[in-house]
Amino acid sequence: MPELPEVETVVRSLQPTITGEMIARIDTPWQKVIATPDTIMTALGHRIESVARRGKFIVLNLTSGALLVHLRMTGRLYTYLPDVTQEPYVTAIIHFESGKRLTFQDTRKFGRIFYADDLATFFEHLGPEPLGATFTTKWLTDGFSRRCRLIKPLLLDQSFIAGLGNIYVDEGLFLAGIHPLSLSHKIPSANSKKLHDAIRGLLENAIAAQGTTIINFQHGDNRSGSFQHQLQVYGRTGEPCRKCKTFITKLFVAQRGTHVCLKCQMLFV
Numbered sequence: 001m002p003e004l005p006e007v008e009t010v011v012r013s014l015q016p017t018i019t020g021e022m023i024a025r026i027d028t029p030w031q032k033v034i035a036t037p038d039t040i041m042t043a044l045g046h047r048i049e050s051v052a053r054r055g056k057f058i059v060l061n062l063t064s065g066a067l068l069v070h071l072r073m074t075g076r077l078y079t080y081l082p083d084v085t086q087e088p089y090v091t092a093i094i095h096f097e098s099g100k101r102l103t104f105q106d107t108r109k110f111g112r113i114f115y116a117d118d119l120a121t122f123f124e125h126l127g128p129e130p131l132g133a134t135f136t137t138k139w140l141t142d143g144f145s146r147r148c149r150l151i152k153p154l155l156l157d158q159s160f161i162a163g164l165g166n167i168y169v170d171e172g173l174f175l176a177g178i179h180p181l182s183l184s185h186k187i188p189s190a191n192s193k194k195l196h197d198a199i200r201g202l203l204e205n206a207i208a209a210q211g212t213t214i215i216n217f218q219h220g221d222n223r224s225g226s227f228q229h230q231l232q233v234y235g236r237t238g239e240p241c242r243k244c245k246t247f248i249t250k251l252f253v254a255q256r257g258t259h260v261c262l263k264c265q266m267l268f269v
């Protein structure tokens, strides 16, 4: 599933291509892709003023309101698909007045498009951005001590912090030496600080590498990200830890496959 760095990469590839374009028509070969069917047509006749990201949402800011795209598992956006009627799994096509179009292709069909007239309301349940000013070491340490939750599901909870998913949570916990079954309020502040810095560093490096391509994340003109070559634990079950040579173990935490080095990562309970 695309996480913050992959969504940011998509946003950056869309910015020069669709900013300024006026929306003429929205076709939905698969109608359920539109999560807000009652209001979606409000977007017609509006220009895209900017393309941004909030959490894992792609935000197309319009002259009034915004369209929001969530890629979920396998969603991909194209600005160049030559003949969309020939392409399988196309769920939506946004046609622009200039003749350009933005095509949403999604094999699993969990991806959705929303219209919102007020972004503050739409995002009111979303936690802070991990690359934003609110996400400080103190904020994270306080947030952990106020809750007594398993650390991994807490970090995946978009209302606690926005944008993280399975890959970057596993990687961050490894870098901070925290076992994913640890309890948030038992984590020493030294490890919380390490985790804060690890999350920031990981996301920045992954954005620089244009994301992680595990199964089918691609962006722009079918380019792939390359951060998978820097992963320490994610997807490395049975391979030796890069720090201590212990074999990486796969656990299930809150039904999510979780990669851990049992020697490098301490269980705080």
Ligand SMILES: [Zn+2]
Binding pocket: 241, 242, 243, 244, 245, 246, 261, 262, 263, 264, 265
């Ligand atoms: Zn290790």
